[in-house]
Amino acid sequence: MKSGFVMLAGRSNVGKSTLLNALVGTKVAIMSEKPQTTRHPVRGVLHDPRGQIVFVDTPGVFLGKKDPVSKRLNEMVKENLEGIDAIVYVVDPTREPGNEEKYIQNLLKNSRTPIILAVNKKDIPARKKPYLEDARAIDVGQIGSVEISAKTHANLNLIVNKLFEILPVGEPFYPEQQFTDMGRKEWLEELIREKAFQYLGQELPYAVHVEVHDIEDREDGSEYVQATIYTTHENHKGMIIGKGGSKLKEIGTAARKELETVTGNKVYLDLNVKVDKNWPQRFQ
Structure with missing residues (x-):
């Protein structure tokens, strides 16, 4: 049996919460097109015959904002890199890479944690993804990359399979009927x-x-x-x-x-x- 904690990383509104819900198979994170929807690290638990994966959905990064909420959210991103067994870095090829994307990539490059690059929105036609090649060319030292759709669940099995290859042997952290640690x-x-x-x-x-x-x-x-x-x-x-x-x-x-x-x-x-x-x- 394998078990471990996997952080979903990425800037705001790239589909991390949608991906978390899709991976777990039930709604544990709220979804919205507004930034700063996710304000607390949300844990979703995937149960599988091979073991258990605890996904941690983190807030996006909000550079240049000085309000207390934005500052705290940025701190959470750094804090949750500790004690993580793997990272799934989610990228949106419909949006131009900016300073927030560069900031996250610098954080990930300095991490020794295995990283999987997940280029989201596979369900959208290529003509509507002007930054697809930029996303495909990202190099944060990832051990693999996959184009997925959090919305239609396309290729999510490839992420799960890769995670079970690299996660350590261990006992489950949560009972089988529990899908989140949120009260x-x-x-x-x-x-x-x-x-x-x-x-x-x-x-x-x-x-x-x-x-x-x-x-x-x-x-x-x-x-x-x-x-x-x-x-x-x-x-x-x-x-x-x-x-x-x-x-x-x-x-x-x-x-x-x-x-x-x-x-x-x-x-x-x-x-x-x-x-x-x-x-x-x-x-x-």
Whole structure:
């Protein structure tokens, strides 16, 4: 049996969270087109007859930003390189390589950890990937490279096969029925934040934060969840609530429906919006 920890590395919005969910076979990381969607290292567990792989989805890199959230996210990328058995470096060939890409490549070149290069979006026609050759030419000392699609799962088996070749012999870290180390409260907070990003689109900056205050399992089998969406500005609060509460209702309804699908139980979601200019400082 093999077992080990594998870090998914790459700049923001290259598809790491989508890839994590695809590899694990269930949703453990939230997905959004907005940057800074992933704010905490999320662990997803792949169970296989050959052993167990614990994937760590890390935040992207945000150079040039001085706010507390961006600083902390960049620190997390460095911290999570410690104790990792292998790295899957995810690249998006539809986007021009920039300073963030160079920064990550420098980090990886200085690492002694085995690296697999994963060029994402194989499902997209080559004419829509102007930087495909640049991606193919990347050299961070990788032990192999593969073109994949996190969306359609194309060639993900090649990554898994290569990882089981190089991971050390060891016992599983998690029981077979466990697919993430994220707690129930944290998962709920991430789910609500995902729906906020989804329904607010480009109207709102990334600076929203969700806290679940109460989870109650009721005698009739239903679940009551009380949560607050925090933002840093009063005008942003109005955007989240929407006219007559329409946006907040959309966010709450989407989160509730997904939660009911996962649990199979009726869910009552009590969702509020508050302004707290200091939540980014608390994030540290």
